[in-house]
Amino acid sequence: MKPLLKTENLEIRSATAQLVQPLSIELLPGKVLTIIGETGSGKSLFAQGVVGNLPAGLQAHGHVAFADSFDEDARSNGRQALWGREIAVLPQEPWLSLDPTMRALPQVSETYRYVVGHDQQQAQALASQDMSRLGLEAAQHKYPYQLSGGMAQRLAFAATYAGGARVLIADEPTKGLDSDRIDEVITLLQAGLAKGGALLIITHDTEVARRLGGEVMIMLKGKVIEKGSAEQVLNVPRHAYTQQLLAAAPAKWARRAPAQIAGDPVVRVTDLGVDRGGRALFRQLSFNVRPGEIVGVTGPSGCGKSTLGDVILGLMSSSEGNVAKPSMAPDVAFQKLFQDPVAAFPPTVTLARNLADLVKLHRLDASRIGPLLQRLRLEPALLQRLPGQVSGGELQRFSLLRVLLLDPVFIFADEPSSRLDQITQKEMLELLLDAATERKTAILLVSHDEALIDAVCDQRIRLGETARDCEPAPAPPPVTCEAIGLNSPPGDAA
Known part of the structure; x- marks a missing residue:
């Protein structure tokens, strides 16, 4: 059987160094x-070398071949003609693959129309089916900036997958x-595999790798x-790094001892309600966040987790209710770790200059x-590189560094470890925990990882139509949670 994709000694080099070995x-x-490894290990660079879309200043060496006898030197760019038809790419940052001026549907x-060749009516019908399957029915007429990070990820997936490329x-x-x-x-x-396609997956999620099966490489x-x-x-890793990587899964973390909470709340949320896109995200939400306390926020994509943090920070307004913060704390003491760090850094300024400007300004x-x-x-x-010249995980860690320099009293951490391998994720969360413990920084932590939230949080807020909005974290002793359940029966508060 002929391979759909084959590389021979494909390596990635800069002018001065070998970044990915053959x-x-x-x-x-x-x-x-599936390729798994720490952030910055070269996983994405290898994939970009396969496609022929490396950042400026980097060069691929070796050979890349696809089905139908297409074979070229890795330094050539003839394979760009195969984009969308024979090979499709879903990048790590969905915002980089979506047109900000075009609505979702x-x-x-347009992939079905211009890549596959369907007429406009059929293309729209197929696109609508795909979006419905991914839970994006209500987002068809929205722009990317109106979507949550998870919704943008699903939209990018739908647009990429529609072309029917055999190699994804x-x-x-x-x-x-x-x-x-995720399911x-x-x-x-898996449906694409059943049709005879092939997958090259880059992920930090070892559970996803287990479920997809096939071959795994650790980089x-x-x-x-x-x-x-x-x-x-x-299941039976041989290399010490692989063993360390698997042992760092949040499900295996020791649960954090409850915070020693003292002092007045840093944030008081009372009967908060927020509407967005013509619908109510949540209503009558009340909770406090005290110095040194970590409050976890969970719920399905698009339920309002990021919006809740933005309302607390004053980046958007609520429909009802109130958010109170101590009057003596300056605005700069309330900081955000963005879900998409690319959006948080000016693209034409080096990381060194970005930090130097921050130091000078404050x-x-x-x-x-x-x-x-x-x-x-x-x-x-x-530090001498531009934001687009480092990996997503490295840029997320620079985001945390920048926030910690400001000694904040409150951090809204919006999926701060979603781009990190499990070892680096644990290290980054430990740094946040240290800030909470040593500097009494209050943290509102958004994550889809239930095990992570269970391990580190003192209080939990659940958003969504079917879940209770707030409940005590499972770590003993029980922690009283003041958030009122949005969908709980009257008088039923955790």
């Missing part, structure tokens, strides 16, 4: 190859999605250190940058 792969029809239907490269396809949506995406991926510092069947690599101590870089495992050389 790697040869074969993807047969119906097969999956046309972004999917998906970079973190389940990032930022709740468990139900739907996996089902769609570290640009080199594949372990490979084999998903069952073998993920008269901060620049000597703290070095220790924070070391704690976050960020190489100082990365």
